[in-house]
Amino acid sequence: MEKCDCKNKVMVPILIICVLLFTYVFPRFVLSNFDASSPWASYCYQYGFGLITFLIGMLLIFKTKAIKLGRGSETIWLAWLIGGFFLFAGGHAIWIYLALNTPVKA
Amino acid sequence: MEVQGLNLSMSALITVAAVLVVYFILIAWFGGFFTKFSKDVNDFFYSGQRFAWWLGAASMIATGIGSYSYLKYSQQGMETGLSSAMTYTNDWFIIPFFMFGWLPIIYFSRVKSIPEYFARRFNDTARYIALVIILAYMLFYIGYNLFTMGVALQGLLGISMYWSIPLVTLVLGGYVTFGGQTAVIFTDLAQGIMLYIAGGIAIIAGLVALGGIGEWWAWLPVTHRLPFVHLFNDYQFNTAELFWGEALAGSIAFTFMNQGFIMRYLALKSVNEGRKACIFNVLFTLPFSAIIVGAVGWIAKSLVIKQAAMGGMLEGINAIHIENYYHTFLIVAWECLKQNALVFGFVVAALSAALMSTVDTLINACAAIGIYDIYKPLIKKNASERHYLIAARWMSALIALGGLFLSFSFIGMKGSLMAIHYKGIMLIIPALVTTIFLGAFWRRFNTKAACISMVFGAVLTFVTEFSPFMTDLLIDPIANFVLGAGLLSKKYIYMRALFGMIVTALVGIIITLVTARESDEKTKGLTICTLEDAKKIYKGSDRLNETLGKKIGHLEVEFDQSLKEDEISVSNKTMEALKAVTEDMIYVEDHRWWLGGLRSLHTKAAQAHNKSDSIIMMNKKTWENGLFLDGKKLKIEKIF
Numbered sequence: 012m013e014k015c016d017c018k019n020k021v022m023v024p025i026l027i028i029c030v031l032l033f034t035y036v037f038p039r040f041v042l043s044n045f046d047a048s049s050p051w052a053s054y055c056y057q058y059g060f061g062l063i064t065f066l067i068g069m070l071l072i073f074k075t076k077a078i079k080l081g082r083g084s085e086t087i088w089l090a091w092l093i094g095g096f097f098l099f100a101g102g103h104a105i106w107i108y109l110a111l112n113t114p115v116k117a
Numbered sequence: 118m119e120v121q122g123l124n125l126s127m128s129a130l131i132t133v134a135a136v137l138v139v140y141f142i143l144i145a146w147f148g149g150f151f152t153k154f155s156k157d158v159n160d161f162f163y164s165g166q167r168f169a170w171w172l173g174a175a176s177m178i179a180t181g182i183g184s185y186s187y188l189k190y191s192q193q194g195m196e197t198g199l200s201s202a203m204t205y206t207n208d209w210f211i212i213p214f215f216m217f218g219w220l221p222i223i224y225f226s227r228v229k230s231i232p233e234y235f236a237r238r239f240n241d242t243a244r245y246i247a248l249v250i251i252l253a254y255m256l257f258y259i260g261y262n263l264f265t266m267g268v269a270l271q272g273l274l275g276i277s278m279y280w281s282i283p284l285v286t287l288v289l290g291g292y293v294t295f296g297g298q299t300a301v302i303f304t305d306l307a308q309g310i311m312l313y314i315a316g317g318i319a320i321i322a323g324l325v326a327l328g329g330i331g332e333w334w335a336w337l338p339v340t341h342r343l344p345f346v347h348l349f350n351d352y353q354f355n356t357a358e359l360f361w362g363e364a365l366a367g368s369i370a371f372t373f374m375n376q377g378f379i380m381r382y383l384a385l386k387s388v389n390e391g392r393k394a395c396i397f398n399v400l401f402t403l404p405f406s407a408i409i410v411g412a413v414g415w416i417a418k419s420l421v422i423k424q425a426a427m428g429g430m431l432e433g434i435n436a437i438h439i440e441n442y443y444h445t446f447l448i449v450a451w452e453c454l455k456q457n458a459l460v461f462g463f464v465v466a467a468l469s470a471a472l473m474s475t476v477d478t479l480i481n482a483c484a485a486i487g488i489y490d491i492y493k494p495l496i497k498k499n500a501s502e503r504h505y506l507i508a509a510r511w512m513s514a515l516i517a518l519g520g521l522f523l524s525f526s527f528i529g530m531k532g533s534l535m536a537i538h539y540k541g542i543m544l545i546i547p548a549l550v551t552t553i554f555l556g557a558f559w560r561r562f563n564t565k566a567a568c569i570s571m572v573f574g575a576v577l578t579f580v581t582e583f584s585p586f587m588t589d590l591l592i593d594p595i596a597n598f599v600l601g602a603g604l605l606s607k608k609y610i611y612m613r614a615l616f617g618m619i620v621t622a623l624v625g626i627i628i629t630l631v632t633a634r635e636s637d638e639k640t641k642g643l644t645i646c647t648l649e650d651a652k653k654i655y656k657g658s659d660r661l662n663e664t665l666g667k668k669i670g671h672l673e674v675e676f677d678q679s680l681k682e683d684e685i686s687v688s689n690k691t692m693e694a695l696k697a698v699t700e701d702m703i704y705v706e707d708h709r710w711w712l713g714g715l716r717s718l719h720t721k722a723a724q725a726h727n728k729s730d731s732i733i734m735m736n737k738k739t740w741e742n743g744l745f746l747d748g749k750k751l752k753i754e755k756i757f
Contacts, residue, residue, distance in 0.1 A: 038357070038601050042348075053345035053356035060360055061210040068213030071558060075645045077217040083663040083757075088392060092213055095400055099209050103344050106199075110342035116335040116426070 026067075033063060050107045058100050065096055125451075129458035130275075136462030137469060141288045144473060148304040166224075166386060167706075168302065170393035172713035173381045176302045177394065178309035178402050179474030180377060185265040185538065186410040187316075187468055191446035194414020195439065197354060198341025201414060205407035206344070207364035208372070208399050215372050216392050218645045219557055223379060224388045225651035226642050229489040231374055231553070236490075238556050238643045239564040246571045248490050250549040252483060255376060257541050259479045259516070260523030266472040267524065269447070269465075282524050289473055289480065290517030301477045302384065308470035315467030316409035318460065319446075322453035323416035326434045327423065336419040336426075349600055352608040357600050362543055362611020366618060370546040373553050376482035377475075386704050386714055387756050417449045480520065484512040539610050544582055547617025548574035555625050560644045563635045566628035574621030578613060592616045656702055656757065663757050666696030670708050670752040672733040674740060680723055683742065686734040687753065689725040695755045697722050702756040705733070707749055718743035719756070 037059050045052035069092070072078045080086050125133065193201035228234040231251055236244035266285055267278035327333045334342070349355045372378065382391045420437055430436035437452050439445055447465075454460050488509050497504070530537055552571045555562040581587045588609065596612050642651035653659055669691050680686060685703055687695075697703065699722055706717035718739070726734055733751055745751065 034599055038599060042601055047348040047350070050343045050345050052348050056348060056357055057207065057345065057360050057364070061207070061364070064210040064365065065213065068211065068218075071645065072213050072217040075648070077221070077645050077648050083665060084389065088216065091396055092216070095209050095212070095396065098400070099206060103206070106344045110199075110339060110344075114335065115337070115339055116423075 026070075030063060030067070034060075050110070054103060054107060058103070062096075125458070129456070129461075132458035133462040133465055136459065136466055140466040140469060144304055144308070144470075145288050147307060148301075148477075151303055166383060166719065167704075167717045168384050168386060168390075168714040169710075170385060170390040170397070172302060172306060173385045173390070174394040174397040174402065175309055176305035176474075177378065177381055177398050178406060179305040179312055179470060180381070180478045181371075181398075181403070182312055182406055182410060182471045182475070185262065186406075186471060187413075187446045188265065188269065188443060189538070190407070190411040191414035191417070191449070192442045193354065194411040195417045195442045195445045196414075197346050198337065198418060199344055199411075199415055200346045200354075201411040202404065202407035203345060203356070203359055204363050204367070205403040207360065208368045208403060210364060211368050211372065212395065212399060214369075214554075214558070216395055219373050219553075220382060220391050220395065221388050221648055222557055222643060222645065222651060224383060224391060225648070225655040227655065229383075230376060230486045231379065231549075232486060232490040234643070235552075235556070235567070238640065239567045241494075243552075243564060243567045243571070244490065246568060247549060247552070248486060250545060250571070250575060251374060251376065252486065254370070254374070254542070254545045254549075255479050255483045255486075256516075256519055256523055257545060259476050259483070259520030260527060261538060261541070262472050262476045262479075263520055263524035264527040266469065267528075269468055278528055279525070283521060285469070285472065286517050286521045286524075289476055290514055301481050302381070304477065305474040308474040311470045312467050312474075313405075313409060315464045315470075316412075319450040319453065319464050320409070320412045320416065322455075323413060323420065323449060326431060326453045327416060327419055332423070333416060333419045336423045337415065338418070338422070341415065341418050353610065358596075358609070358611035361599065361615040362539075362613070366547055366550055366611075366614035367542065369550045369554065370542070374546070374549055376486060377478035380478075380482055380485060386706075386717065386719070413446050413449050416453075417445050420449065420453075476520065480513055480516050483516040483519075484509055487512040487516065540582075543610055543614040544578055544617075547578055547614045548572075548621045551618045551621035552625065555622065556644070558645050559629075560637070560640050560646045561634060562625060562629050563632060565632050566625045569628055570621045570625035573624050574617050577620050578617035581613060581616065591620075595619060652757065658700055660700070661757055662696070662698060662701050662755070664696040666755045667694045668752060668754040669694055670750070671731060672708075672751045672753060673731055674745070674751060675728070675732050675734045676737050676740065677726075677734040678736055680734060680736045680739070682736050682738045683718065683720045684723045684736065684739065685720045685753070686723045686726045688728065688730045688732070690730045691753075692722065692725050695722075695753065697755040699724055703753055704756055705735075705743060705751055705753050707745060708752045709749070716744045716746065716749075722755075 038056065041052050041055045041059070045055065078085050078089060080089065190201045223234060226234070226237065228237065232244045232248040235247040263282050263286060264278070267282040270276050270281040270285075271278050324330060324333055327336070345356045346354055347356070349357045352358070382394065385391050385394060417437070417439060420431070421439070424431055424436060434452050434455060437449060439448050450464050451461055454464070488505060492508055492512065493505065497508070500508075527537065548571045551574065552567050555570075556567060577591075581592055585607075589607065592609050592612055593607070595616050596609065599615070641647050642654050649661070652661055669687070672687070672691075677686065685705060692698070695701075695703070701722045703720050703722050704717065705720055706712070706714050720735070720739060726732070728734070733753065
C-alpha cells in the first residue's frame with residue numbers, strides 16, 4: 012500500500028505564509044490596475060483567489076494520493092477537473108468581452 | 118410584508134388553482150408508488166447505494182432549485198442582470214476537495230449522516246454539537262422554502278399563508294413519509310423536468326414578446342450583460358464578498374454538509390458514479406439552472422427598456438409595470454403568456470415543484486439524522502428493521518411538522534427574502550463547514566479541537582450579528598485585509614461567514630497543536646490520508662482491484678442455492694472481460710438502462726462457473742434482494 016505523502020512539516024507553513032501574502036497583495040494589485048467597477052477587476056478577483064483555492068485542492072489530493080494518474084479512470088477525472096476550471100474561466104472572459112463589445116440599443 | 122403582485126380574475130384564479138391541485142395529487146400518487154421499494158431503513162434513506170449517476174444528477178436539479186429561486190433570482194436578474202448567475206457558476210474551485218476527498222470518505226466509510234461521521238472521527242460530544250448546527254441549517258431551509266411558497270400562493274391566489282403552508286406541507290409530508298429516498302429521487306426527477314419545461318416556457322414567451330434573442334441582448338444595458346457585479350460597492354451583492362461567503366463557505370456547505378445532497382451521493386452505486394454526478398451538476402446543471410431561474414428577470418429588464426423606448430406597450434402584450442421587483446417572475450410570466458391561465462397555472466406548478474423537490478429532500482435528510490443520530494443511539498438501540506422503518510416514517514412526519522411551525526415564524530419578519538435567507542445561512546454554516554474540512558483533510562486535527570472550535574466559532578459568529586462593536590472589532594480588519602482598506606460599508610452579510618471560518622480554524626489549529634496527538638487507528642478510513650484503508654474496509658478485503666473492465670449485459674439468471682447470499686458466479690470469459698477475480702465487488706442491475714439501478718444490488722464474485730457465457734448464477738435470495746423480475750436480463754460491472 013502506498014503511504015500518503017502529507018507529513019511535510021516545512022511545506023505547510025510556507026504554503027500558509029504564501030497564501031496570506033497573496034491574499035493581502037492580490038486585491039491591492041487588482042485595484043491598482045483596474046477600476047473597482049470594471050468587470051475585469053471582479054473577474055481577476057474571483058479567478059485569482061479561485062485559482063489559489065483550486066490549486067491547494069489539487070496539491071492536497073496529489074500529495075495524499077487521493078488521486079493517482081493511471082489508477083482506474085482517475086487520469087480522465089484529472090482532465091475534467093482542469094478542463095472545467097478553464098471552461099468557466101474562459102467562458103466568463105468571453106462573456107465579458109461580448110458584453111463590452113457588442114452594440115447596445117438602450 | 119406586502120405580497121400582492123397580480124390581480125387575477127376569478128376564472129383565472131380557479132384555473133390556476135385547479136392546475137395546482139391536479140399537480141399536487143399527481144405528485145403525491147407518483148411518490149407513493151415507490152413505497153414498495155423501501156424494504157428496510159437503509160432503503161428508506163439511502164435506496165441501498167444502487168442508482169446510476171444520471172438519476173442522482175437529474176434529481177439534484179430539482180433539489181438545488183427552491184421555491185424562492187425563481188422569485189429571488191428573477192428579482193436579482195432585473196436589478197443587476199446576468200450577474201444573478203454568479204452564485205451558480207462559482208462552485209468549481211472546491212470540486213477537487215469534494216470529488217477526491219469528502220465524497221470517497223463518506224461513501225467508503227458508510228456513514229449515514231454528517232453527525233455520525235463526527236462520532237466516528239471524534240466522539241459523541243462532537244456528534245451532538247454538529248447535530249444541533251446541521252439540524253438548524255436544514256430546518257431553516259425547510260421553513261424558509263415553505264414560507265416562500267406561502268408568500269407566492271398568497272400573492273397569486275390570495276390564500277392566507279396560515280392555510281396554504283399547511284396544505285403544501287401535508288402533501289409533501291405524505292409522500293416523503295411513506296415513499297422515503299426512492300420516492301424523493303424519482304419525484305425529483307419528474308419535478309426537475311417539470312421545472313425546466315415551465316421555466317423554458319416563461320423564457321420563450323418573454324423572448325417572443327421581445328422579438329428574439331438578438332433583440333433581448335441589444336436592449337440590455339451593458340451593466341446588465343456582465344457576468345459579475347461591482348467588486349464591492351453593494352453590500353448585499355458584490356463580487357468580492359460573494360467569493361468568500363458564497364463561493365467558498367456557501368458552496369462547501371451545500372456540497373459537504375447538506376445532508377440532502379450527501380444522501381443523493383450515498384444512494385449512487387459507486388464513488389465513480391458520484392464523481393460523474395458531481396461534474397455534471399456543477400458543469401452543466403447549475404449554469405443551466407441559473408438561466409432557468411434568472412432569465413425572466415434578464416428579459417424583464419430588456420422588455421421594460423424597449424417598452425419605454427418605443428413609447429408604450431410592445432406589440433401583442435400589455436404594458437409591463439413592475440413596482441416591486443420581487444414580483445418580477447410572476448408579472449412577466451403572466452403578461453408574456455398573454456394572461457393564459459392554464460399555461461400560467463403550469464408555470465406556477467413549477468414553483469410548487471421547486472418547493473416540493475427541495476423540501477422533500479430536506480425532510481428525508483433530517484429524518485435520517487433523527488433516526489441514526491438520536492433514535493437509534495439514544496432511544497432504541499437494538500430494534501428490528503421494521504421497527505426502524507416505522508420510526509423513520511414517524512420521524513419524517515415530525516420533521517415536516519417542525520418545518521411547518523418554523524415557517525410561521527418567518528411570517529412576521531421584516532426585510533427582503535434575500536436578506537433573511539443569507540443572514541441566516543451565513544450565521545449557521547461557518548463553524549461546521551470549517552470543522553468538517555479540518556476533520557477530513559488534516560489527520561492530526563483532534564477531538565478537543567473539534568468540539569471547542571465548533572462551539573467557539575458558532576457562538577462568536579452569532580455574537581457579531583447582534584453587536585456592532587464586535588463587528589467593527591473583528592470583521593472589519595478581515596474585510597480590509599481581503600478587500601483593501603476602507604473600501605466597504607460597515608454592513609456585512611457574506612464576510613461574516615469568512616470571519617466564522619477563520620475563527621473556527623484558528624482555534625482548532627491552536628488547540629490541536631498544543632494537545633496530545635490521537636491514535637492513527639481512530640482516523641483510519643475517515644481522512645483523506647487514509648482513503649486506501651477506507652476502500653479496503655468498504656470492500657471487506659485487503660486486496661483492491663482497480664483495473665478498468667467492461668460492463669457485460671444480456672445475462673440470464675440461473676439459481677444456484679449453493680452460492681452464498683449476495684454472491685454471484687459468471688463464466689471465466691465474463692470474469693476476464695470484467696477484469697475481475699474472486700471476491701471482487703460486482704454490481705448487478707436490470708439490463709434496462711432507463712431504470713437507473715432501481716432493480717440492482719452489490720455482490721461479490723464467486724468462483725467462475727463452466728456454463729454458457731450468457732449465464733449469471735446466484736442464490737434465490739440474492740435475486741430477491743436485487744428486486745429483479747422474472748425473465749428480465751441482467752447487466753454487471755466490477756466496482757473494485
